[in-house]
Amino acid sequence: MLRPTLFSAAFGGFFSLMLLSCGDDNTSTPNTQTEVDMAVTGGGMDMGVDTPGDELATRVDLLDSIAVNVYSPTYVEFRESLRTLDAAVSEWAQSQTDEARTAAQAAWRTSMTIWQRAELMQVGPAGAQGRRVGGEDGRDRIYSFPLSNACRVDQELVAQRYDGETWTTTAQLNVRGMDALEYLLFHTGDENTCPDVVGINRNGEWTAMIASGAGEVDKRRAAMAQVTVSMVAADAQVLVDAWAEDGVYRTALSAGSVPFENTKQALDQVYAGMFYLDRMVKDLKLAKPAGLSMECESDTCPNAVESRFANASKEHLVANLVGLRHVFEGGDDDSYIGFDDILEVEGAAELAATMRMKFEASIAAVEAIEGTLQNAVIENHSQVQNAYDAVKALNDDLKTQFVTTLGLSVPQEGAGDND
Amino acid sequence: MTNGSRTLSGLRLHLTQPVDGASLAAFRILLGLVMVSGLVRFLLSGWVEELLVRPSYFFKYPGLEWLPVWEPQGLHIHIGVAICAALCVAVGFAYRVSCLVFIMSFLSLQAMDMSNYLNHYYLVVILFSLLLCMPAHRNFSVDQALSRRDPQPFVPRWVIYLLRFQVAMVYLYAAIAKIGTDWLLYAQPMSIWLSARTHLPVIGPYLTAPELAFIMSWAGLVYDLTIVGFLLWARTRVIAYCAVLVFHGATWALFDIGMFPIIMVTATTIFFSPSWPRKMFRLRVPDTSLAPSFAISKPWLVAGVIWMAFQAVFPARHYFYDGNVLWNENGMRYAWKVMVREKMGSITYRVVRHTDGRRWDVNPARYLEPRQLSEMSGQPDLIVQLAHFIHQDFARLGKGDVAVKVDALVSLNGRPAARLIDPDVDLIQEGWRIHQHVLPLPNVPPLDPRRKGR
Numbered sequence: 065m066l067r068p069t070l071f072s073a074a075f076g077g078f079f080s081l082m083l084l085s086c087g088d089d090n091t092s093t094p095n096t097q098t099e100v101d102m103a104v105t106g107g108g109m110d111m112g113v114d115t116p117g118d119e120l121a122t123r124v125d126l127l128d129s130i131a132v133n134v135y136s137p138t139y140v141e142f143r144e145s146l147r148t149l150d151a152a153v154s155e156w157a158q159s160q161t162d163e164a165r166t167a168a169q170a171a172w173r174t175s176m177t178i179w180q181r182a183e184l185m186q187v188g189p190a191g192a193q194g195r196r197v198g199g200e201d202g203r204d205r206i207y208s209f210p211l212s213n214a215c216r217v218d219q220e221l222v223a224q225r226y227d228g229e230t231w232t233t234t235a236q237l238n239v240r241g242m243d244a245l246e247y248l249l250f251h252t253g254d255e256n257t258c259p260d261v262v263g264i265n266r267n268g269e270w271t272a273m274i275a276s277g278a279g280e281v282d283k284r285r286a287a288m289a290q291v292t293v294s295m296v297a298a299d300a301q302v303l304v305d306a307w308a309e310d311g312v313y314r315t316a317l318s319a320g321s322v323p324f325e326n327t328k329q330a331l332d333q334v335y336a337g338m339f340y341l342d343r344m345v346k347d348l349k350l351a352k353p354a355g356l357s358m359e360c361e362s363d364t365c366p367n368a369v370e371s372r373f374a375n376a377s378k379e380h381l382v383a384n385l386v387g388l389r390h391v392f393e394g395g396d397d398d399s400y401i402g403f404d405d406i407l408e409v410e411g412a413a414e415l416a417a418t419m420r421m422k423f424e425a426s427i428a429a430v431e432a433i434e435g436t437l438q439n440a441v442i443e444n445h446s447q448v449q450n451a452y453d454a455v456k457a458l459n460d461d462l463k464t465q466f467v468t469t470l471g472l473s474v475p476q477e478g479a480g481d482n483d
Numbered sequence: 484m485t486n487g488s489r490t491l492s493g494l495r496l497h498l499t500q501p502v503d504g505a506s507l508a509a510f511r512i513l514l515g516l517v518m519v520s521g522l523v524r525f526l527l528s529g530w531v532e533e534l535l536v537r538p539s540y541f542f543k544y545p546g547l548e549w550l551p552v553w554e555p556q557g558l559h560i561h562i563g564v565a566i567c568a569a570l571c572v573a574v575g576f577a578y579r580v581s582c583l584v585f586i587m588s589f590l591s592l593q594a595m596d597m598s599n600y601l602n603h604y605y606l607v608v609i610l611f612s613l614l615l616c617m618p619a620h621r622n623f624s625v626d627q628a629l630s631r632r633d634p635q636p637f638v639p640r641w642v643i644y645l646l647r648f649q650v651a652m653v654y655l656y657a658a659i660a661k662i663g664t665d666w667l668l669y670a671q672p673m674s675i676w677l678s679a680r681t682h683l684p685v686i687g688p689y690l691t692a693p694e695l696a697f698i699m700s701w702a703g704l705v706y707d708l709t710i711v712g713f714l715l716w717a718r719t720r721v722i723a724y725c726a727v728l729v730f731h732g733a734t735w736a737l738f739d740i741g742m743f744p745i746i747m748v749t750a751t752t753i754f755f756s757p758s759w760p761r762k763m764f765r766l767r768v769p770d771t772s773l774a775p776s777f778a779i780s781k782p783w784l785v786a787g788v789i790w791m792a793f794q795a796v797f798p799a800r801h802y803f804y805d806g807n808v809l810w811n812e813n814g815m816r817y818a819w820k821v822m823v824r825e826k827m828g829s830i831t832y833r834v835v836r837h838t839d840g841r842r843w844d845v846n847p848a849r850y851l852e853p854r855q856l857s858e859m860s861g862q863p864d865l866i867v868q869l870a871h872f873i874h875q876d877f878a879r880l881g882k883g884d885v886a887v888k889v890d891a892l893v894s895l896n897g898r899p900a901a902r903l904i905d906p907d908v909d910l911i912q913e914g915w916r917i918h919q920h921v922l923p924l925p926n927v928p929p930l931d932p933r934r935k936g937r
Contacts (some may be wrong), residue, residue, distance in 0.1 A: 123681055147629070326682035347846050356844045358880075410678065411934030412897065452844075456831070460892045463829035464900035468672075469930055471679025471825065475856050480739025483602045483821050 071281060122409050125401045126394060128318035133395030134306040136314060138182045138387070143300040145175040150293045153249075157286035168289070169249050170469055173376060176242055179207060180380045181387030182303075182342070186337045188313040188323075189306045197333050198313070198323040204237045207300045209370055210348055212243035217288070218256035221281065222264045222273055226288045240295050248289040256280055277426055312431035332473045338391055339474075341459050345384050349377065350452040351440045362440045377437035381430045381451070389423045403470075412469045415461065422458040429454035491609065495784075498644065499894045501774035503757040505766075506573070508549040508622035510646065511614055513749045515573025518585070518607060521742045531558050533852070534599055540850045540872060542597035552595045558929050564588050567735045575624020582615040587600035598858040598865060602821050603743040609649060609794075610750065617642040623760075636769045638757075639777035646753045648791055651711040653747070656819035658707035665809070665824075665929045666704070671896040672825035673703070674932035680737060680916035682857070693932035700801035706730050714754035728753050740820060810895055810903070810924035812862050828860030828903065832873055836883045843882075845873055861893050863904055870910035887911050897930025 149171040156164035166167045182190070183203070191199035204211075216239050225231055238244065251257070254274050256264065264270040273280055314321075318335075320327030348370075351357040355364040369377040394402030407416040429451040433440045441448050467474065505712025525531065536555050543550070549756035553561055565588035571581035593604045619642075620626045621635050665671045681687045689695060706726065713723035731744030752759070758768045796859060808814050809824045832845040847869055848856055859865040870887040877885045886909040892900040904910075905920040913920065 129867065320682050328679060328682045343846070343848060351844055357843060358849070358877075358882075359841055397643075409936055410897075411931055411936075415899070418899075460829040460900055464827050464892055464894035465897065467827040468675065468825045468894040468895045471675045474827070474853055481601060481743070482739050483741070483743045 073189040095132040097359045122401065122406055124318050124327060126403065126406055127320075127327060127334070129394035129401040130334055131307060131314045131317045132396070132410055133400045134390050135185050135187065135317075136304075136309075137313075137395075138178065138185060138390070139300060139303045139307055142175060142182060143297065143304050144464075145171070145178055146293060146297045149175045150290075150297065153286065153289045153293050157283075157290050160282060160286065161453060165249065167356060169374070172242070172245060172249050173379070174375065176246070176371075176374070176376065177379060179242055180383030181390065183207070183384055184337055184340050184391055187333045187341065190303055191333075192339070196330065196336060197325075200302075200333040202303050203206045203300060205241060206296055207242045208237040208240075209243050210344075211238045212247075214247045214251065214373075215256070215258035215262060215326070216243050217247050218258050218270070219262070219264055221256075221284045221288060222269045224284065224438065226291045232298070235295070241299075244295060245292050245296070246374050248285045248292065248372065251285075293319060331470075334391065335467075335472045335474075338388055338462060340384070340393075341455065341462060342389055345381065346452065346455050346459050350386075350448065350455060353437060354445065354448045354452060355376075356449075356452065364372070364445065366438045366441050367427060367439070369438045372438065375438060378433055378440075380431060381426055381437075385423060385427045385430065385455075389427075392419065392423070396419055399466065403466075407466075407469060410469055412465070415465050415469060419458065419461050419466070420457075422454070424456040426451070426458050495779065498641040499777040499779050500665050501771050501777060502640050502643060503761065503769055503771065503789035504618065504621045504636055505623070505760040506753060506755055507617060507619045507638050507642055507646075508624065509760040510749070510753050511575065511578075512623060513752065514571050514607075514610060514614070514746075515569050515571075517742065517749050518569040518589070519566055519573065519747055521745075522562055522569065522589075524742075526559070526562055531555065531562065534854070535595060538596065538852045538855055539870070540855075541595060542855070542859070542868050544594050544597050547594050548592060549761045550594055561588060561592060562861050563575065565592060572611070575626050576622040578620035578624060578626050579615060582611055582648065585701050586611050586615065596855070597868075598855045598862075601741075601743075601815055602817075602819055603746050604801065605742070605817055606653060606746060607749075610646070613646060613649060617645075627677035632879070637774040637777075639779065643753060643757060645787065645791070646750075647715070648709075649794060650747075650750045650753060653750075653819050654707045654711050654792050654800070657821050658704055659799075660818070660820040660823045661700070661704040663809075663823075665896050666700050669896070669929045670700040670932050671929040672823070673700045675897055675930060676738060691935070693935055696932050703730075710751075711754075714751060717756075720754065724751065724755075726864065734822070740822065743821070802917070805923075806921065807924045810893075811918060811921040812864070813918045815862075824894060824895060825897065826861040826895050827857065828932045829900065830856075830860050830866060830892075830893055831890040832870060833888040833906070834873065834877060834891055835886045835888065837886060838883055839905070850876075860891070861895075861903070863891075863917045866891060866904065867910050867913055874911050885911075895924065895929065898925070899927045902926075 149168070152164070152168040152171040158164075158167045180237060184190070186196065186203045187252055188196070188198040188202075189200040190202035191197070192204065193199045193201050216236065220235075220239050226235070228234075247257075256270050258265055258270075260266065273284070278285075305311050308314065316322060316324055317330050318327070320330050324330040324333065347357060348368075352359050352368045353365050354360075355362065357365075359365075370380055371377045390396055392403045394400035394405070404416040404420060406415065407419075429447075433447045433451055434444050437448065463474075464473070532555070535552055535558055541552055552558075565585055568581045568585035570590060571577055572585055589604075590608050591609070593599060593601075593608075618635075618638050621638060627634060661667070666673070671691065674693060677690040677696050677699070683690065710723060710726065710730075713719040713726070716723075727748060731748050734740050735744040756762075760766075761768045798818035801808040801818060804811070804813045806813065807827070808820070809817075821889050830847050832847065834843040834845055835841070847859065850869060850872065851859060859869060866889055870889060874885060874887050877883070888906055888909060889904050890906050891902040891903040894900045901924065902922050904917070905922060908920045910917070
């Protein structure tokens with residue numbers, strides 16, 4: 065009879081401790097806010113949550129808000145901007161004037177700024193095949209950075225395969241998207257970007273093309289740009305349709321339905337999209353040109369900037385951060401439900417506020433870089449370093465407390481069990 | 484004869500008394516089949532590819548750096564051998580050799596990458612090691628069917644007690660791991676995990692309630708602390724085993740905890756009476772009064788006592804170290820600290836060339852797969868291991884002799900991220916002494932579920 069007595073004592077002791085702890089927040093790590101909260105509720109187990117379903121609604125609302133107020137309008141805005149770009153490129157193709165080219169360049173900048181916001185939204189068909197739920201490489205088809213390859217575009221200008229009927233289905237990623245378009249619109253002159261050993265130079269094909277007629281290379285650039293814009297528009301339409309009101313993903317994201325297993329996985333996928341900040345924005349777009357990355361062999365690598373021809377790397381970085389902020393806040397309107405609202409619901413309002421401040425600081429630090437990023441990594445390195453540090457600070461929060469507060473799964477860590 | 488020596492000889496007599504070996508055989512069969520299914524699941528889930536083929540870098544246990552990671556075909560053969568061995572253990576064929584082959588193959592599979600460590604893999608190795616030393620093949624086995632000797636259905640009582648002791652240690656230390664501020668006063672990480680599982684049908688909407696997180700945290704502690712006692716007491720055993728099924732069923736349904744619940748549900752069958760399988764299947768229960776008494780030699784007795792002492796003390800070693808073990812991980816492994824922390828870090832290695840001060844920031848994602856990165860980001864010894872590899876990689880790339888420091892920001896149970904390791908320390912100068920440079924967990928409480936909705 066000794067054991068039951070001991071167990072009763074153990075039970076009684078622990079439940080007594082629990083009641084004591086709930087009645088008086090007497091922890092070893094005092095928290096002023098907690099003490100205030102407990103005082104307001106009078107202690108006990110009144111946790112101040114109205115119904116058990118509140119948070120579920122908030123998380124589902126978050127996913128709904130991201131689909132409706134962030135993903136869908138961004139893709140629609142991008143596709144609409146392509147109409148202007150298409151018209152401008154067509155005008156350039158016809159007139160071959162500098163004014164028309166400048167107008168096409170301006171239209172590309174507008175479209176690309178929108179797309180840079182969408183870079184943080186690689187969920188569903190925009191995601192990489194085999195790595196994201198429903199991934200169809202949509203993003204890579206529209207923009208292939210860091211695989212961008214101007215020499216490959218030059219090779220296609222010589223081969224003129226873009227005129228063929230099968231081009232839309234056979235064109236490789238690095239000659240079919242906005243990065244190829246950047247090169248076609250912004251690279252002027254008769255030079256190409258390929259080394260001498262590449263066929264078009266070694267065999268004299270490029271020289272022959274230049275010699276075939278005045279302005280031939282620009283004609284071909286414009287012609288290929290026309291085809292490229294229409295391909296990008298078609299790829300953008302796929303994303304617009306997927307996230308349209310009657311599209312598969314718009315409802316699936318918040319319902320956690322097929323192709324998602326559940327809303328947790330859907331939320332993890334949204335988070336996976338936000339991870340772009342880590343590898344792409346911080347490492348590839350800032351650390352590499354600034355010489356902080358192993359991939360940079362010299363002190364700095366100005367040619368590793370994202371936008372070498374349009375010199376829009378800084379603007380792209382700002383757009384990336386704005387895009388991420390939209391996902392974080394659930395859109396560009398304070399009334400929309402975002403991750404910041406979920407953090408507040410979870411009792412982590414300080415983190416939400418801190419991250420909002422770090423968004424502002426990151427954007428300000430990038431905007432503070434004088435001149436182009438390509439020049440700044442040499443002439444104003446400290447400004448680039450500041451931008452990198454600000455982005456890293458934001459990224460650190462995104463990878464740590466943000467994850468442990470919301471119970472998110474880091475992209476692709478799901479293999480295996482836990483205990 | 485003194486009172487002490489009389490007690491000892493009485494204890495020895497009690498431990499060597501013959502009991503029906505049926506429950507031990509059932510333990511062997513069930514555990515063997517669980518491991519067969521676990522390893523088949525490992526193959527079918529594509530984890531060979533994800534955990535052992537795709538990574539380009541593997542974390543090594545000290546002293547086991549030589550252990551190779553086979554090519555994919557070799558890995559499949561390796562796992563195939565382990566499956567066959569587990570099956571042989573289950574059916575009781577070439578029992579001791581099969582046990583040994585399973586232990587070696589399973590242990591080496593797990594040791595290929597230290598970041599794959601799981602408490603329940605460690606438990607499996609321990610239980611099979613105990614089985615290796617026990618006559619678990621005397622009943623319901625191919626070995627016994629093929630043997631020309633008379634059936635010997637009895638086993639000494641100590642084998643049952645030893646397995647019970649081992650299972651009890653898991654529960655005891657799992658309970659002790661829960662006795663802390665985070666678990667008891669903030670219901671963390673339970674609250675975080677429950678809040679992230681609102682997608683579950685029916686119960687999902689209720690999982691966000693802070694009250695539930697507190698109830699489940701405390702219930703988990705009470706369960707771990709008391710279940711062994713209730714399983715030992717015959718009058719409560721059936722109800723206690725129902726509680727085992729409910730508890731581990733709930734953890735299996737709620738968390739990505741894999742085989743652990745099934746292993747524990749299997750392991751706790753050892754608390755039933757030694758003849759429970761015969762009673763369940765209405766087989767004849769052998770009369771123990773007809774059984775010959777067993778002897779236990781002194782070396783085996785000493786080995787048993789040492790084993791038990793080790794299992795009783797080793798998991799508690801972190802109490803001899805400074806700081807919070809959930810934070811500094813010093814003594815975290817092999818200590819049955821199951822599912823007691825939600826931890827994630829952001830790690831950046833700061834590599835500085837000695838000759839000119841040139842600095843590189845290295846993202847460990849360059850070397851690691853996401854799961855490895857996730858595991859490594861909160862574990863100082865793994866962080867140091869990768870630092871050494873980065874040092875070697877820089878030498879290989881001809882970038883000169885470098886110092887490798889780390890900016891390791893880690894969040895534990897929803898706390899704001901804090902530095903885990905002194906960022907000024909050159910990790911290359913540190914071997915396994917890294918714990919000297921682990922910074923203390925800031926005096927900040929974890930995420931408080933009572934602040935939900937405010």
